[in-house]
Amino acid sequence: TQLLEQSPQFLSIQEGENLTVYCNSSSVFSSLQWYRQEPGEGPVLLVTVVTGGEVKKLKRLTFQFGDARKDSSLHITAAQPGDTGLYLCARGGATNKLIFGTGTLLAVQP
Amino acid sequence: DAGVIQSPRHEVTEMGQEVTLRCKPISGHNSLFWYRQTMMRGLELLIYFNNNVPIDDSGMPEDRFSAKMPNASFSTLKIQPSEPRDSAVYFCASSSTSGVSPLHFGNGTRLTVT
Numbered sequence: 001t002q003l004l005e006q007s008p009q010f011l012s013i014q015e016g017e018n019l020t021v022y023c024n025s026s027s028v029f030s031s032l033q034w035y036r037q038e039p040g041e042g043p044v045l046l047v048t049v050v051t052g053g054e055v056k057k058l059k060r061l062t063f064q065f066g067d068a069r070k071d072s073s074l075h076i077t078a079a080q081p082g083d084t085g086l087y088l089c090a091r092g093g094a095t096n097k098l099i100f101g102t103g104t105l106l107a108v109q110p
Numbered sequence: 111d112a113g114v115i116q117s118p119r120h121e122v123t124e125m126g127q128e129v130t131l132r133c134k135p136i137s138g139h140n141s142l143f144w145y146r147q148t149m150m151r152g153l154e155l156l157i158y159f160n161n162n163v164p165i166d167d168s169g170m171p172e173d174r175f176s177a178k179m180p181n182a183s184f185s186t187l188k189i190q191p192s193e194p195r196d197s198a199v200y201f202c203a204s205s206s207t208s209g210v211s212p213l214h215f216g217n218g219t220r221l222t223v224t
Contacts, residue, residue, distance in 0.1 A: 031210045042114075042201050042215025043153070050210060088153065096141055096207050097166060100153040 004089055004101030012107040016078050021104040023072045023089035031092040032072050034063055035100075036085045043088055043100075046074075079108045112136070116202050116216035124224055128190040131219045134183055135204030143213060144177055144187050145201040153201070159185065160207060192223045 007022050023032070031050045035043035047056050049065035049072065056063045060083075062075040076083055089101040115134040123129055135142050143158040157167040162179045170177070174193070179185040189196055199220050203213040 033210075033212060035213075041217050042203070043213075044215070045212035048210050048212065090213075092210055096160075096205060096211055097155065097158055098143075098213055099155065100145075102152050 004091055004099065006087075006089060006101040006104050008104060009102065010105050010107075012109065013079055015080055015108055015110050017108075018075065018077050019079060019106070020073055020075045021087055021106070023074075023101050025070050025091065028069045029091040030069075032065055032069075033090045033092065033098065034072070034074055035088045035090060037088060038085045043086075076106075079106075081108045081110050084108050114202055114204050114214050114216035116200075116219050118219060119217065120220045120222075122222045122224065123192055125193055126191045127223075128188065129192045129196075129221060129223075131187040131200050131202075131221070133185045133187075133202030133216060135185070135202070136214055137183070139204035139206055139214070140182065141205045141207050141211075142179060142185050143203045143205075144185070145203065145215075146198045147201060147218070148198045156187070189221075192221075194223045197221055197223050 005024050033048045034046045037043040047063045052069045053067045054065045060077045064073045084107050087104045090098040117132045140161050144156040145153050147153045156169045157177045158165055159179045175189055177187045199218045201215050201218045203215040205211040205213050
């Protein structure tokens with residue numbers, strides 16, 4: 001059962017464009033993490049958000065946690081080919097078990 | 111500092127054979143997770159351990175799958191007998207149980223069952 005829906009599933013853009021990907025659930029999360037996965041490797045953590053309405057920035061990446069803690073977004077400004085990869089959100093709960101979303105596969109063309 | 115180490119990186123086997131995947135977590139991490147990734151189902155949690163004890167194995171698909179963690183530095187995931195539908199990339203990850211801890215993933219084992 002997928003508890004976290006991500007959209008879009010696939011995104012192909014040109015270098016320099018901006019984009020936003022979304023992570024949604026029908027239930028409240030205690031925390032949310034974003035990961036990026038490159039081919040042949042495991043996912044790598046980008047950020048953790050825990051407070052409703054929280055915004056975090058990591059260079060050209062901006063992460064927002066919804067006020068109701070049911071959704072999150074990742075915005076990339078001036079995308080570069082190095083941003084290519086699979087972006088995954090993951091929800092935490094009372095335990096340290098993480099459930100991952102369906103993923104957004106991003107391709108940035110030079 | 112060594113990350114999570116998985117072996118083998120690739121495994122090709124015939125249907126019906128036993129497959130054993132191995133994982134060495136990051137030293138000092140006391141939680142270990144096994145995930146399976148496919149195009150159709152994404153990244154699914156199979157089982158996780160805290161302090162070497164299995165906590166939740168509800169994601170293990172069938173009795174053909176079993177996982178052990180005999181000590182803090184080693185875990186195995188075994189499939190016996192293997193079937194073509196088990197073909198996937200299997201990831202091991204570890205984390206500290208303190209607070210909201212990130213998962214540190216290995217590079218996975220790509221399993222192909224023919």
